[in-house]
Amino acid sequence: MGLVNRENANYIYASMKPRILLDDNKFNLTILRLCHQLIENHRKFENSAIIGVQQVGVHLARRIHDIITAEIGSNVDLGLLDTTFHRDDFRRSDTILTPSETQLNFQIENKRIILVDDVLYTGRTIRAALDALIDYGRPLDVELLVLVDRRLFRNLPIQAKYVGKTIDSIESEQVKVEWKEKEGTDKIWILPANEN
Amino acid sequence: MSKLSQKHLLGIKYITKEDINLIFETATHFKEVLSRPIKKVPTLRDITIANLFFENSTRTRLSFELAEKRLSADVINFSASSSSLKKGETLIDTVNNILAMKVDMVVMRHASPGAPVFLSKHIDANIINAGDGTHEHPTQALLDGFSIYNVKGQLKGLRVAIIGDIMHSRVALSNIFCLKKMGAEVMVCGPSTLIPNHIESLGIKVEYNLRKALEWCDVANILRIQLERQDIQYFPSLREYAQVYGVNRKILDSIKKEIVIMHPGPINRGVEITSDVADSKQSIILEQVENGVAVRMAVLYLLAGRMEVASQ
Numbered sequence: 001m002g003l004v005n006r007e008n009a010n011y012i013y014a015s016m017k018p019r020i021l022l023d024d025n026k027f028n029l030t031i032l033r034l035c036h037q038l039i040e041n042h043r044k045f046e047n048s049a050i051i052g053v054q055q056v057g058v059h060l061a062r063r064i065h066d067i068i069t070a071e072i073g074s075n076v077d078l079g080l081l082d083t084t085f086h087r088d089d090f091r092r093s094d095t096i097l098t099p100s101e102t103q104l105n106f107q108i109e110n111k112r113i114i115l116v117d118d119v120l121y122t123g124r125t126i127r128a129a130l131d132a133l134i135d136y137g138r139p140l141d142v143e144l145l146v147l148v149d150r151r152l153f154r155n156l157p158i159q160a161k162y163v164g165k166t167i168d169s170i171e172s173e174q175v176k177v178e179w180k181e182k183e184g185t186d187k188i189w190i191l192p193a194n195e196n
Numbered sequence: 197m198s199k200l201s202q203k204h205l206l207g208i209k210y211i212t213k214e215d216i217n218l219i220f221e222t223a224t225h226f227k228e229v230l231s232r233p234i235k236k237v238p239t240l241r242d243i244t245i246a247n248l249f250f251e252n253s254t255r256t257r258l259s260f261e262l263a264e265k266r267l268s269a270d271v272i273n274f275s276a277s278s279s280s281l282k283k284g285e286t287l288i289d290t291v292n293n294i295l296a297m298k299v300d301m302v303v304m305r306h307a308s309p310g311a312p313v314f315l316s317k318h319i320d321a322n323i324i325n326a327g328d329g330t331h332e333h334p335t336q337a338l339l340d341g342f343s344i345y346n347v348k349g350q351l352k353g354l355r356v357a358i359i360g361d362i363m364h365s366r367v368a369l370s371n372i373f374c375l376k377k378m379g380a381e382v383m384v385c386g387p388s389t390l391i392p393n394h395i396e397s398l399g400i401k402v403e404y405n406l407r408k409a410l411e412w413c414d415v416a417n418i419l420r421i422q423l424e425r426q427d428i429q430y431f432p433s434l435r436e437y438a439q440v441y442g443v444n445r446k447i448l449d450s451i452k453k454e455i456v457i458m459h460p461g462p463i464n465r466g467v468e469i470t471s472d473v474a475d476s477k478q479s480i481i482l483e484q485v486e487n488g489v490a491v492r493m494a495v496l497y498l499l500a501g502r503m504e505v506a507s508q
Contacts, residue, residue, distance in 0.1 A: 084239035085229065085497075096199055096501035099225035135234040 021148070021175070021188040022165060023160035028181035028186060030164040031060070034145060035067045037162050038114065043175045046110040047140070049077035052128045054084075059179040060147055064116060079104040081115075083128035091098035102132075109137035114162075120146040148175055148188060204323040206312050207332035208373035216377060220342050222494035223487070230266070230490055235416045240269040243500050246299045248291065249326070250276045250306045255461055255485065256326050256336070260303050263492035269500075271361055272353075273301070287311065288318050295321055300503065301496070309366075331365050334458055337370030339491040341378060342470045343484045344415055349457055352379035357409045360419035360441065360468050363392050364426060367419060367460045385409035386441060389430040410451050417430045417458040418443055418469050422459065434467055445468040454478050454489050461485070 022030060042048040045068065052061025058080050065078040082098040115129055126144060133142065143160035152168055165188070169175060172193035180186050200215050208216075229237055243265050249257055252275070260344055262463050265272045276293065289304065301322045309331030316323050327333040345351055358377050362368045362384045373383045382400040386393060396402050403409040407478070410416060421437065431437050457469070457479040465471050474481060 081223070084225075085239045090239055091501060091503055091505045096498060099222065101225075131238070135232050135237075137233060174421055 024186045051079040053117040054082040061116040065122045077106045086128040094196045098100040113139040113142045119148045123156040200218045208334045208370045214376045223490045226490040238268045240267040243269040243300045243303045248274045248304045255261040259488040332370045337374040339488040341374045354380045356415045357413035358417045361390045363390045364422040370507045389484040415456040445472045
């Protein structure tokens with residue numbers, strides 16, 4: 001068969017056009033599974049809080065918060081964290097980044113924090129989020145939950161504890177997460193380079 | 197995200213309404229940073245800023261220095277009293293010597309109107325005007341505008357009266373530019389000797405009666421009598437000025453609505469404003485000072501964001 005077998009050929013073909021990684025049904029099953037994993041580890045969330053990383057991580061954080069709150073029957077602390085002022089690409093890109101809102105209405109000192117973001121790629125956003133987070137105090141521990149882990153292109157030694165889906169996409173591709181709240185549909189797309 | 201249209205902040209005259217909105221939006225986020233347990237972010241850690249105060253200042257210099265340090269910039273300070281200016285050095289030479297030490301931004305206060313504009317044509321660093329003579333004081337106008345915006349929700353359609361020594365005030369001119377650009381109505385009020393001729397050509401109202409001005413406005417920005425800039429006597433005595441143009445409890449109580457009271461400081465208590473007004477609930481004088489740091493952080497952040505990182 002030579003070097004290009006059917007699987008490779010499929011992959012090459014598939015990577016030429018946008019493809020769906022998770023559709024509506026699987027998308028919500030995945031989130032539900034992540035919620036149950038969290039409940040397994042954090043039980044009643046008495047000393048735990050969920051913090052969504054701005055801007056895109058907040059949709060996932062809100063969903064997870066709502067599901068867990070309904071499941072355990074008591075309200076879980078939810079925060080939003082902006083990383084703009086801690087990013088390492090300030091003055092290194094053409095645009096000046098617009099900050100988003102940070103909303104932390106509880107003490108993080110000695111709390112168990114679950115950072116939530118949608119796609120883990122280079123790990124640089126999470127690095128900034130960790131720095132931004134400790135400006136508010138010293139958490140007991142910090143865990144990371146992501147919907148998609150693009151594991152091949154990490155720039156920093158950062159790993160997620162809870163992962164919705166791990167993928168081996170190539171660098172030029174883009175992973176796009178769509179949310180009912182924003183785009184009207186729950187989907188994860190892999191877009192080829194020329195669609196970016 | 198959009199950028200500022202200018203490389204420098206020389207005056208409100210040179211920036212756009214979009215710039216002002218961008219600064220207000222960014223300042224809101226820095227205000228949140230300032231409410232954190234650790235009020236410092238690492239954003240400007242590779243930037244060096246020189247604060248050149250050729251004219252004395254306490255509050256503006258402290259506010260700028262704090263804003264710079266909260267952004268993790270390196271800061272050097274210079275004040276006229278300890279300078280070589282007295283030895284005959286020119287302004288450009290002084291600044292070029294400081295820039296030779298690899299300074300990225302200059303915050304400058306100078307007694308001569310236009311000094312920052314002049315300097316911007318001769319040096320590379322980004323310049324922020326921290327007050328030039330009787331010309332402009334852009335960050336003060338931005339923090340005043342931001343303070344009004346925080347209390348009232350918007351500037352458009354608001355009536356703002358600027359009361360007192362308009363002639364010698366750079367705060368007045370910058371405020372007029374800022375408020376007009378944001379769509380507010382502006383009135384100046386004071387003794388005729390302290391109101392420049394033809395100031396109504398800026399598109400503002402002029403009123404010589406304090407009560408009428410207060411009845412008209414939603415916000416009153418009360419300015420200090422700048423005795424140090426007055427070479428001749430513009431009114432008979434401070435006592436008489438206080439009686440005719442001093443804002444006191446009695447005159448505010450006689451007005452049906454509650455107006456917001458502002459003052460850029462330093463206050464001459466008992467002259468342009470009495471203590472019971474300055475310390476009352478309707479006064480936002482201390483909020484202005486607090487907002488000053490956030491607004492200056494926003495200006496520094498947005499100007500620094502335009503600079504390229506030096507390549508090796």
